Amino acid sequence: MSGSPKRQSGPTAGTRGRADVRAGAMATASASAPVTCVTLLSACERLGASRDGVAPRGPRVPRRHSKPDSSSSDVVGRHRRRARSHASVASIDRAPGDPEPRKIAVIGAGFAGVAAAYHILLRCAEGLDDPPAIATADASASPSSSRRPVEVHLFDEKGIAGGASGVAAGLLHPYTPRGKIIWKGVDGVAATLALVAAAEDAERRLDSGAATLEDDEATTTTSTAERRRGEAIAWRKGTVRPARNLKQARDLARFAPASATAGGEGVAIDCNRLRAILPGVDVPEDVANPIAFIEKEMEEMSKLNSASERRRAAERSASPAAAALHIPEGVVLDSNRYLSALWNATRLLAASDATPAGCVARLHVGESIGSLRDERVRGYDAVVVACGGAAGSIAELSSAGTLPTTLQGGHVVELVPAAERDSPWDESSPGILGAPYVAPLSARRLLVGTTKEFGATVEDARRAGPVDPGADSAAETAAAELVAKASATYPPIEAMDVDIVRYGVRANPPRTPAGSLPLVGRIDGGGDGDGAGSRWWFVGGLGARGLVYHAMLGAHIAEAVARGDPDVIPEELRFDPKVVDESIVGSAGVDSGA
Numbered sequence: 001m002s003g004s005p006k007r008q009s010g011p012t013a014g015t016r017g018r019a020d021v022r023a024g025a026m027a028t029a030s031a032s033a034p035v036t037c038v039t040l041l042s043a044c045e046r047l048g049a050s051r052d053g054v055a056p057r058g059p060r061v062p063r064r065h066s067k068p069d070s071s072s073s074d075v076v077g078r079h080r081r082r083a084r085s086h087a088s089v090a091s092i093d094r095a096p097g098d099p100e101p102r103k104i105a106v107i108g109a110g111f112a113g114v115a116a117a118y119h120i121l122l123r124c125a126e127g128l129d130d131p132p133a134i135a136t137a138d139a140s141a142s143p144s145s146s147r148r149p150v151e152v153h154l155f156d157e158k159g160i161a162g163g164a165s166g167v168a169a170g171l172l173h174p175y176t177p178r179g180k181i182i183w184k185g186v187d188g189v190a191a192t193l194a195l196v197a198a199a200e201d202a203e204r205r206l207d208s209g210a211a212t213l214e215d216d217e218a219t220t221t222t223s224t225a226e227r228r229r230g231e232a233i234a235w236r237k238g239t240v241r242p243a244r245n246l247k248q249a250r251d252l253a254r255f256a257p258a259s260a261t262a263g264g265e266g267v268a269i270d271c272n273r274l275r276a277i278l279p280g281v282d283v284p285e286d287v288a289n290p291i292a293f294i295e296k297e298m299e300e301m302s303k304l305n306s307a308s309e310r311r312r313a314a315e316r317s318a319s320p321a322a323a324a325l326h327i328p329e330g331v332v333l334d335s336n337r338y339l340s341a342l343w344n345a346t347r348l349l350a351a352s353d354a355t356p357a358g359c360v361a362r363l364h365v366g367e368s369i370g371s372l373r374d375e376r377v378r379g380y381d382a383v384v385v386a387c388g389g390a391a392g393s394i395a396e397l398s399s400a401g402t403l404p405t406t407l408q409g410g411h412v413v414e415l416v417p418a419a420e421r422d423s424p425w426d427e428s429s430p431g432i433l434g435a436p437y438v439a440p441l442s443a444r445r446l447l448v449g450t451t452k453e454f455g456a457t458v459e460d461a462r463r464a465g466p467v468d469p470g471a472d473s474a475a476e477t478a479a480a481e482l483v484a485k486a487s488a489t490y491p492p493i494e495a496m497d498v499d500i501v502r503y504g505v506r507a508n509p510p511r512t513p514a515g516s517l518p519l520v521g522r523i524d525g526g527g528d529g530d531g532a533g534s535r536w537w538f539v540g541g542l543g544a545r546g547l548v549y550h551a552m553l554g555a556h557i558a559e560a561v562a563r564g565d566p567d568v569i570p571e572e573l574r575f576d577p578k579v580v581d582e583s584i585v586g587s588a589g590v591d592s593g594a
């Protein structure tokens with residue numbers, strides 16, 4: 001069997017069209033409006049919450065007369081029998097004649113896996129076997145009793161955010177360093193903001209007691225989410241990308257208007273404005289005083305021989321420069337807290353009246369899945385691999401050449417004020433984009449990243465998480481490098497202390513003419529011989545853009561799984577890993593039965 005990975009050729013026009021309707025619905029949301037994605041917003045509303053706080057809930061309508069009535073709060077799981085740990089789990093409160101649940105396993109509880117789980121439930125709320133909802137559809141329009149429930153089992157060897165997602169800084173923006181918009185960047189940010197709203201809503205409801213959840217398995221490995229390390233899931237003070245040299249300053253000025261036309265929220269700002277919104281920022285000399293540098297450029301120009309070269313250089317020199325790109329609506333997420341809350345939102349959705357009775361969202365922590373034929377994920381109607389940089393730990397994906405991703409390690413540091421010192425970070429300052437970036441999780445906790453370390457391995461990816469710089473010289477060097485570089489942009493940082501150093505691995509996808517795009521598709525080899533196609537799915541290659549793309553990818557994979565049709569995935573993303581060597585499965589020591 002050939003092992004060459006490929007992006008598939010184009011889908012049928014019909015299926016593409018339907019997928020695009022949903023993407024289009026997401027595109028209607030803007031970065032300035034926390035939630036405008038109609039489908040996702042309606043899910044929040046179906047959960048009985050508003051954007052501004054806990055919505056007054058009407059009386060909860062029992063979805064099955066056979067179920068015990070719930071009290072004034074939603075007790076998720078109390079009236080539902082806890083699912084056992086694998087696919088043989090029977091559905092919870094099904095009455096005779098109720099539709100069989102569709103059982104879906106998701107391996108990997110990072111951005112990709114949790115977003116997939118949430119969207120699978122959301123898709124179920126809309127009718128898993130029905131055509132996709134149009135943008136304005138309201139799930140309540142179709143009676144939940146006629147819809148097929150879904151059981152989503154999320155497996156992770158460490159816990160929620162146990163991989164790169166727990167390391168990532170949460171600077172959410174759709175821009176390249178030059179100020180251009182990345183592929184579907186505006187849609188991606190809008191889709192992420194809709195999930196952030198769902199996560200915040202779940203947290204508000206749980207905090208206020210409007211809903212309660214039965215204990216799930218330990219949700220994170222680091223427990224940082226429990227310690228609520230920031231003060232909020234999302235820090236909404238805007239973001240800014242200061243130009244680090246005159247060339248970048250010109251690019252930002254040049255591309256900002258076109259990006260704004262494409263839906264970007266960023267505006268090019270001058271030096272005074274930059275210093276006003278980010279007091280203490282260092283502005284490089286050529287950006288602060290371009291005239292002096294233009295004179296130097298003119299001198300260089302006169303040495304050019306060809307007239308066309310001189311003309312181009314003169315045009316470049318005369319082009320306007322911006323000290324920074326400012327995104328007033330930019331958001332910084334605490335990714336650990338966000339993912340834990342999004343998983344809770346998924347559980348609440350499974351138990352809500354918006355989804356049919358019998359829906360389950362269950363986390364299985366400490367479950368390292370070595371093969372898609374492993375008995376723990378056998379018997380599912382679909383298995384979604386969302387293992388990030390560790391996807392190669394799945395035997396069927398482990399052969400060289402099966403996955404076209406390149407693994408790149410990186411460190412980040414969390415800085416806190418030095419002992420008995422006030423924080424040098426102004427409460428109202430925006431997050432700083434760049435290399436390195438500074439993501440304020442609160443006024444007293446800054447996340448600074450990231451280093452780029454090539455040649456990482458699957459095993460490196462599996463050891464993602466906090467590292468001890470005292471015992472790990474790479475971590476020590478990385479921390480020193482990050483603090484030094486971040487201090488060059490924002491000198492007050494130098495006075496802060498390193499609290500935590502983390503390491504993670506990105507799975508970078510190959511470059512395409514449209515940019516580095518994530519990979520979504522059906523994995524070859526998981527068919528039952530019934531002509532229905534393989535039950536195995538893949539979502540990965542989120543690279544350095546996990547935050548922007550994961551929500552959109554979650555919607556795409558949920559749609560593809562619901563329809564059993566990879567053609568609903570946009571052509572640019574589509575990728576079908578080929579299972580190359582069946583003997584690998586045997587050598588992994590797992591049951592290779594059908």
Ligand SMILES: Cc1cc2nc3c(=O)[nH]c(=O)nc-3n(C[C@H](O)[C@H](O)[C@H](O)COP(=O)(O)OP(=O)(O)OC[C@H]3O[C@@H](n4cnc5c(N)ncnc54)[C@H](O)[C@@H]3O)c2cc1C
Nearest residue numbers: 108110111112157163164165168369388410504542546547
């Ligand atoms: C240092 C660093 C900084 C970054 N900063 C940013 C940033 O600022 N913004 C941004 O958008 N992106 C950033 N990224 C990229 C971002 O982190 C990734 O794109 C994203 O986290 C990938 O998400 P994922 O769900 O695909 O993978 P992961 O988050 O790695 O999740 C995979 C999960 O699968 C589990 N798993 C793996 N193998 C198995 C198995 N065999 N069985 C069971 N479970 C398994 C893991 O435990 C893990 O929880 C950064 C990455 C790094 C490394």
